[in-house]
Amino acid sequence: MKHPVDVHVGKRIRHRRWMVGMTQQQLAEKVGIKFQQIQKYETGMNRVSASRLWDISEALSVPVSFFFAGIEGATEEASGAAVPGDILADKEALELVRSYYAIPENQRRRLFELARVLSDAA
Numbered sequence: 001m002k003h004p005v006d007v008h009v010g011k012r013i014r015h016r017r018w019m020v021g022m023t024q025q026q027l028a029e030k031v032g033i034k035f036q037q038i039q040k041y042e043t044g045m046n047r048v049s050a051s052r053l054w055d056i057s058e059a060l061s062v063p064v065s066f067f068f069a070g071i072e073g074a075t076e077e078a079s080g081a082a083v084p085g086d087i088l089a090d091k092e093a094l095e096l097v098r099s100y101y102a103i104p105e106n107q108r109r110r111l112f113e114l115a116r117v118l119s120d121a122a
Contacts (some may be wrong), residue, residue, distance in 0.1 A: 002043075002044040002045065003044070003047070005071065006044040006046075006047050006048070007043075007044030008044075008067075008068075008070070008071055009041075009044075009048055009053070009067045009068070010041050010042045010043055010044040010048075011042070011044075012066065012067040012068075012069065013038075013041055013042055013048070013056060013060070013067065014042040015094065016060045016062055016066065017038075017042075017060060018094055018098075019094065019097070019098055020060060020061070021098075022059075022060070023035075024038040024039060024042075027056070027059055027060070030055075030059035031052065031055045031056055031059055032055070033052075041056075053067060
């Protein structure tokens with residue numbers, strides 16, 4: 001059985017990898033392992049050792065703590081205590097965020113204000 005912490009860390013690895021536009025193969029090469037191992041980490045099938053998580057954090061340019069952000073909600077969800085809206089679990093939402101940050105900052109601010117107005121009108 002998968003441990004909720006392993007699943008959470010794996011999701012955070014996948015989300016960060018996807019946000020920086022890196023494939024599993026590219027991450028695996030940077031870390032020095034096979035891409036199949038990255039797949040297993042991302043699904044929570046295999047636990048990530050501390051040293052490997054360090055290597056992954058370096059390859060993805062985030063602190064190790066990034067992979068544990070929101071862990072309280074993940075463990076509560078696994079026990080049935082809460083159902084967090086894990087927006088980053090939705091591939092469309094991830095693509096939207098990635099596209100949003102590709103827009104120049106001044107246009108991005110205007111788009112944000114438009115989205116806020118539209119959401120208030122709905």
